[in-house]
Amino acid sequence: MVAFLGKRLLLFVSSYLAFSFLTCTSNKTSTTTTYIVQIDKWAKPALFVDHVQWYSSIVKSVTSKPSKVDDSEDEDRIIYTYHTAFHGIAARLNQEEVERLQEKHGVMAVFPETVYQLHTTRSPLFLGLENRYGTSVWSDRLSQSDVIVGVLDTGIWPESPSFNDTEMGPVPGHWKGKCEIGRAFDRHHCNRKIIGARVFYRGYEAASGKINERDEYKSPRDQDGHGTHTAATVAGSAVHGANLFGYAYGTAQGMAPGARIVPYKVCWTGGCFSSDILSAVDQAVADGVNVLSISLGGGVASYYRDSLAVAAFGAMEKGVFISCSAGNGGPDPVSLTNVSPWITTVGASTMDRDFPAIVKLGTGEILTGTSLYRGRRTLSTQKQYPIIYPGSNSSSPTPSSLCLEGTLDSHAVAGKIVICDRGISPRVQKGQVVKDAGGVGMILSNTAVNGEELVADSHLLPAVAVGETTGKLIKHYVSRDRKASATLLFLGTKVGIKPSPVVAAFSSRGPNFLSLEILKPDVVAPGVNILAAWTGDTGPSSLPTDPRRTRFNILSGTSMSCPHVSGIAALLKARHPDWSPAAIKSALMTTAYVHDNTFHPLKDASTGVPSTPYDHGAGHINPSKALDPGLIYDIGAQDYFEFLCAQGLTPSQLTAFAKFSNRKCLQHFANPGDLNYPAISPVFPENTKVSVLTLRRTVTNVGPPNSNYHVAVSPFRGALVEVDPRTLNFTGVHQKLSYKVTFKTRSRQTAPEFGHLTWKSKEHKVRSPIVITWLPPL
Ligand SMILES: *[C@@H]1O[C@H](CO)[C@@H](O)[C@H](O)[C@H]1NC(C)=O
Ligand SMILES: *[C@@H]1O[C@H](CO)[C@@H](O)[C@H](O)[C@H]1NC(C)=O
Ligand SMILES: *[C@@H]1O[C@H](CO)[C@@H](O)[C@H](O)[C@H]1NC(C)=O
Numbered sequence: 001m002v003a004f005l006g007k008r009l010l011l012f013v014s015s016y017l018a019f020s021f022l023t024c025t026s027n028k029t030s031t032t033t034t035y036i037v038q039i040d041k042w043a044k045p046a047l048f049v050d051h052v053q054w055y056s057s058i059v060k061s062v063t064s065k066p067s068k069v070d071d072s073e074d075e076d077r078i079i080y081t082y083h084t085a086f087h088g089i090a091a092r093l094n095q096e097e098v099e100r101l102q103e104k105h106g107v108m109a110v111f112p113e114t115v116y117q118l119h120t121t122r123s124p125l126f127l128g129l130e131n132r133y134g135t136s137v138w139s140d141r142l143s144q145s146d147v148i149v150g151v152l153d154t155g156i157w158p159e160s161p162s163f164n165d166t167e168m169g170p171v172p173g174h175w176k177g178k179c180e181i182g183r184a185f186d187r188h189h190c191n192r193k194i195i196g197a198r199v200f201y202r203g204y205e206a207a208s209g210k211i212n213e214r215d216e217y218k219s220p221r222d223q224d225g226h227g228t229h230t231a232a233t234v235a236g237s238a239v240h241g242a243n244l245f246g247y248a249y250g251t252a253q254g255m256a257p258g259a260r261i262v263p264y265k266v267c268w269t270g271g272c273f274s275s276d277i278l279s280a281v282d283q284a285v286a287d288g289v290n291v292l293s294i295s296l297g298g299g300v301a302s303y304y305r306d307s308l309a310v311a312a313f314g315a316m317e318k319g320v321f322i323s324c325s326a327g328n329g330g331p332d333p334v335s336l337t338n339v340s341p342w343i344t345t346v347g348a349s350t351m352d353r354d355f356p357a358i359v360k361l362g363t364g365e366i367l368t369g370t371s372l373y374r375g376r377r378t379l380s381t382q383k384q385y386p387i388i389y390p391g392s393n394s395s396s397p398t399p400s401s402l403c404l405e406g407t408l409d410s411h412a413v414a415g416k417i418v419i420c421d422r423g424i425s426p427r428v429q430k431g432q433v434v435k436d437a438g439g440v441g442m443i444l445s446n447t448a449v450n451g452e453e454l455v456a457d458s459h460l461l462p463a464v465a466v467g468e469t470t471g472k473l474i475k476h477y478v479s480r481d482r483k484a485s486a487t488l489l490f491l492g493t494k495v496g497i498k499p500s501p502v503v504a505a506f507s508s509r510g511p512n513f514l515s516l517e518i519l520k521p522d523v524v525a526p527g528v529n530i531l532a533a534w535t536g537d538t539g540p541s542s543l544p545t546d547p548r549r550t551r552f553n554i555l556s557g558t559s560m561s562c563p564h565v566s567g568i569a570a571l572l573k574a575r576h577p578d579w580s581p582a583a584i585k586s587a588l589m590t591t592a593y594v595h596d597n598t599f600h601p602l603k604d605a606s607t608g609v610p611s612t613p614y615d616h617g618a619g620h621i622n623p624s625k626a627l628d629p630g631l632i633y634d635i636g637a638q639d640y641f642e643f644l645c646a647q648g649l650t651p652s653q654l655t656a657f658a659k660f661s662n663r664k665c666l667q668h669f670a671n672p673g674d675l676n677y678p679a680i681s682p683v684f685p686e687n688t689k690v691s692v693l694t695l696r697r698t699v700t701n702v703g704p705p706n707s708n709y710h711v712a713v714s715p716f717r718g719a720l721v722e723v724d725p726r727t728l729n730f731t732g733v734h735q736k737l738s739y740k741v742t743f744k745t746r747s748r749q750t751a752p753e754f755g756h757l758t759w760k761s762k763e764h765k766v767r768s769p770i771v772i773t774w775l776p777p778l
């Protein structure tokens with residue numbers, strides 16, 4: 001059950017975040033750090049010939065030595081100039097200069113540089129992802145090839161067969177970008193699949209010093225592997241016979257194998273910096289991308305202080321669809337990142353594929369786990385090996401039970417199979433620690449945090465991951481039998497696993513602490529054990545000690561689920577070029593499914609009980625249905641702006657989103673819940689006198705011209721729900737009809753209540769999740 005957090009607590013949490021945000025950037029000294037400065041481009045005084053000259057003069061007027069003759073140093077202060085999705089600059093400034101800058105004509109907002117992280121649990125596995133959606137989705141390859149997806153990540157490994165352009169036609173006419181070259185990346189590395197490539201490091205270098213070109217490619221080439229993996233997941237070409245160490249032979253391909261890829265490299269060994277990310281979004285929009293895939297995130301304190309949210313708003317205004325990872329902060333509640341309503345926020349779930357492995361105990365008992373181990377150091381299936389648990393048998397893990405570095409006694413573990421608890425250190429590193437101490441194998445046991453969720457890894461020694469229950473069984477056996485023994489067996493690949501999908505324990509959870517009226521995440525998509533292309537520079541475990549090199553790798557994280565949605569969005573864009581980003585998201589949400597392959601409600605891997613919309617959003621994406629959703633909930637840029645107005649942002653906070661002077665609050669919404677979102681989230685205020693809430697929605701017919709829909713609403717304990725009208729009869733394509741939903745409290749509930757509202761016609765079901773929240777009375 002999801003713990004309920006009152007709005008006041010949420011406010012507390014958000015003000016706490018905002019506070020810590022400020023304290024860590026409060027150095028008043030002369031040292032400069034990077035700030036992103038949003039400037040009203042329409043406020044440029046006529047005396048400046050262009051914006052670059054004006055921005056430079058603004059910076060000059062606030063920097064400490066304004067009378068300096070040589071102005072080259074001041075020009076160096078500006079790291080980036082932004083023109084498209086965002087207007088302004090990134091510049092190195094000290095605190096006093098920032099204070100002066102905020103008073104300047106035209107300056108709308110100043111954001112301190114923040115560091116974002118990649119959303120992967122760094123633990124690869126080896127195996128194959130298969131197309132589970134049927135081939136019909138790929139039918140219009142021609143129009144797919146017009147869609148360009150920008151991937152903000154660690155770059156790309158262009159030699160991967162996933163980027164083979166043999167079957168691609170000429171580069172689309174609307175591409176205006178470039179192929180930037182650098183170390184080990186030449187013009188010929190761009191092709192008709194990777195149609196451009198760019199790097200953004202000025203913010204990173206301003207904060208961390210010059211990139212050492214011997215250690216890191218200062219070019220689009222991907223050393224890390226993450227960017228190659230996400231790009232191939234979006235739009236990799238089909239590669240037959242993809243496999244890892246002979247495991248799981250199959251065809252690997254991206255979700256939109258006909259679409260084009262452009263890597264925008266923003267992440268370096270020290271992280272991904274907001275000024276670089278912002279520049280990449282700005283450039284990508286100017287370059288003509290249609291979809292942006294962003295598998296990274298950072299602390300969010302508010303919509304207007306999050307430069308990625310502000311830039312994404314600008315991209316959305318230009319018709320670019322943006323898919324972001326929800327974060328890997330689960331199963332804790334309120335752990336989401338990237339929660340703006342104009343972004344599609346993607347959580348992670350499992351697929352119906354597993355890599356079973358067996359722990360055969362000395363008692364003859366056989367227990368199942370998962371593994372991708374394949375190597376020379378196999379264990380004998382005939383022999384039994386002594387088994388040891390370096391922790392106490394109490395339920396709380398200790399440093400040695402976690403197999404942290406330097407905690408294992410090699411006298412105790414040599415020649416044995418070691419049980420290690422999951423947590424704190426990377427899973428593959430625990431295997432390395434056991435191997436270094438002379439252990440022959442590892443059983444990696446989940447604790448209560450992960451429950452029964454199994455994530456397999458490419459360990460450097462024979463290893464099997466087991467769920468919490470199995471782990472307890474084995475520990476119990478070890479504690480009562482001093483001659484406890486076991487062997488490990490690896491069974492390869494199995495498909496048709498039930499139940500699936502299951503929401504991954506690590507997938508970040510709602511509610512959305514910035515607005516309870518906007519349900520987040522939006523959807524879940526495959527993000528556990530995903531096979532895709534890999535860098536030639538790093539082993540599949542990502543450990544520096546791993547000498548293996550593989551063309552494919554398996555990773556888990558919301559970083560992996562995000563590019564699935566980016567790729568499906570590219571397919572939707574190809575089929576429906578006139579759809580707005582909101583229409584694409586609506587199609588994905590209203591067609592998502594909420595039942596697994598055993599016909600039961602989706603489950604939460606961390607608890608084994610049914611998941612809620614706080615875990616899975618509208619549900620699991622269903623690409624073939626999303627191509628033909630029947631109705632869509634469309635939202636324009638002004639609607640999102642009205643939502644922000646209804647959120648109570650101050651005029652100066654709103655300016656971050658009101659780039660064009662004509663964007664004003666027109667007071668369309670009585671309630672932020674009136675945003676035409678495909679999920680419906682009424683929030684009853686603390687004032688118990690308010691017992692009736694009415695929200696409005698408008699649907700657009702994108703199905704047959706003559707379509708009659710009737711509504712069905714799930715029952716709620718706490719409220720009566722009335723829909724007016726209860727039927728919607730369309731007589732034309734693109735016709736819009738509106739309806740009202742009224743919620744009447746019957747009895748205030750202490751926890752939020754979940755359900756759904758579905759419009760049904762002969763051909764279509766258009767389903768919206770409902771979350772009713774009653775804030776605790778004051
Ligand atoms: C603030 O100054 C201290 C001491 O000079 C330094 O250690 C710290 O990193 C600085 N913080 C920032 C955000 O620049
Ligand atoms: C690219 O794909 C074509 C077939 O589509 C194949 O003939 C060719 O060998 C591939 N090239 C590489 C470098 O894998
Ligand atoms: C823990 O170990 C003690 C003695 O070693 C044993 O009596 C007890 O049953 C064990 N508890 C569990 C949960 O295995």
Ligand SMILES: *[C@@H]1O[C@H](CO)[C@@H](O)[C@H](O)[C@H]1NC(C)=O
Binds near residue numbers: 708725727728729
């Ligand atoms: C829609 O059509 C149905 C049946 O044709 C009819 O019963 C219903 O009243 C109509 N609804 C509206 C709002 O006109």
